[in-house]
Amino acid sequence: MSSLFDEDEYARELADKGVDPAKAAEIARRTATVQKQGRRPRKPAAAGSGNLFAPPVRSPEPKRDSSLIADLIDSSATILTDAPSGSDIAYLHAILCQVGLPRGPKAVQGVSVFERVCGGAALRVTAGALWNGRELVQQPIPYGANPRLVLAWLNTQAVRTRSPVIPVGDSAAEFLRMLGKESTGGKNGTLTSFRKQIQALAACHMTLGFSAAGRAYTYNGQPVKQFEAWIQPSNEHQRALWPGVVTFSDDYYKSLIEHAVPQDVRAMYALKGSALAMDIYAMLAERLHRISGRPVTLHWKSLREQFGQEYHGIDPDKDFKKAFLLALRKVLAVYPKAKVQQVMGGLLLYPSPPPIQYK
Template identity: 60%
Template sequence: MAEENSNVKRTHNARKGPLRLITDPTAAEKKVLAAGLEIFSNPPEGEDMAFTHAVLCQVGLPRSKLDAREFMRQSGDAWVNVQAGWLDEGRGPVQQCLPYGPMPRLALAWLSTYSVRHKTQEIPVGDSAAEFLRLMGMDSQGARYKTLRQQMHALAACRLQLGFKGRTFNGQPVEQFDAWISNRDERQRPLWPGLMVLSDGYHKSLQESAVPLDNRALHILKGSALGLDIYAWLAHRLHRIDGRPVILHWKPLREQFGQEYTGKEADKDFKKKFLPQLRKVLEVYPKAKVRQVNGGLMLMASPPPIPYKV
């Protein structure tokens, strides 16, 4: 095992620049390195392909819990507005929070993937919460059920607006959802809805604007909303660079990914959180060409995570 880990580290270090270099990796970092080597060595096939909406690759959902009932984020020509909603949980309307963290990102990616693959609005979400967690690449620890219930309800209830260059999607991504009613024993099969129905508008918008991602990378990054956001952003951005590299400074990057950082040291504080996640992302997106430069990042034209169809 020691020799295998050493080979993984040597292989990666031999093909990567300073941003990607991981010395004396921890157990968690070894998993990232191994996954990156797998992705580098074996092109995606079958279930490896996932999809998410193009606008959500540029501006993501909240990454942490907010007391507000509305969330707005803009990056360039793209913007997202999320409004918390209400859901009937069996005894009338219950106010839901804004969806936040990795869970709704993974759920939306899984729902979007099924919708794009099968060209349908009706998404079977498994026979149980445990099965849906497995489909998203998560284990079925007890705490996961509470988070899953909260975030699925928040996602199903929210109103979502996506805008880009004069076109706006208005509505709820989820048209129909049978609430996970009981909170006493979330593992019981009858409590799981089994089916979600995407709204007409979101389904149509998704078919026109889906961005392919590597599901293996999503599974490795599943513990970090920021990591998932960076990966989706690079997957959408790098292959669209035409010609000269693009330089992005820390301030616009913070405005896109870290609006919660404020004060005199805002850019510095954001950078400390951003760079470790970027390093993980670059491990599982081996063909991404990103370099840290003075004052920011240099993005260079790179192949997408999922190769173009020949």
């Protein structure tokens, strides 16, 4: 970034994008400090270290809202002043950028099939079962931030190595460290939650439907072809069995290689407290750079269809709009090049550079 950084102008730009003015001023102040001091913000571990999702500044322990805001501020300054390196790049399937996995437990409670359709893209997730050495154990449908981060990490390794076979370490704790997460025990600890979600992801079947160039395409199968289920040891001195490798199915792997969308890991990690924000970021990263000519209007009805089917209650449209705008503010803080404007009846999307340039 140029040394002629205008703190006030940047604060106004963020505020115009919907970021709270006080937060916008703080982001601009931090960015200006980085410029004046000439320091380089801390970056994730280098490519090949196995720690792809290591947080750029803070430890990845659960945080209160104030700490999450501080992470957004730090990440925004880092993204603005530091071009992404190889270790900052992750990949999502293009369809999952348009129609994401379930976001909360209520969306999958008591159901074995989840479906989301938006325009020319569709996703269906069906819960599966895993063999634990004694019996087939029914798994829930994966939801929330963890499956998104795990799938992005696995996708990235597959794209980088051009192989559907992905090493995942010798233990769950090691894999958590690869993801930049701290391993905590207990019934509600990180390890327990992570175990449930990765097993649900490994067991599920997905149908991805999309249209391109006047043709309709369908991927139908189990993304994870091979996964040795977490088997509890028979005595306390044995370590729980862990797969060591995860293998993508050939169909999913080929589809991913053809339709991989690069994302900035630093932004994904800063948004991990909100699966909705992660999905909005993924959509904008995939869509904005494809707009040419006049800006595109997204009406609240189509946004609700794409992102808001989990909202129910007395006034679900109002609840969704409020949650969406709050999440969008977070997204724009870590995707500063995104040109998005709230207008009457929806959003206006302008042609914008992607967070990671396509090769």
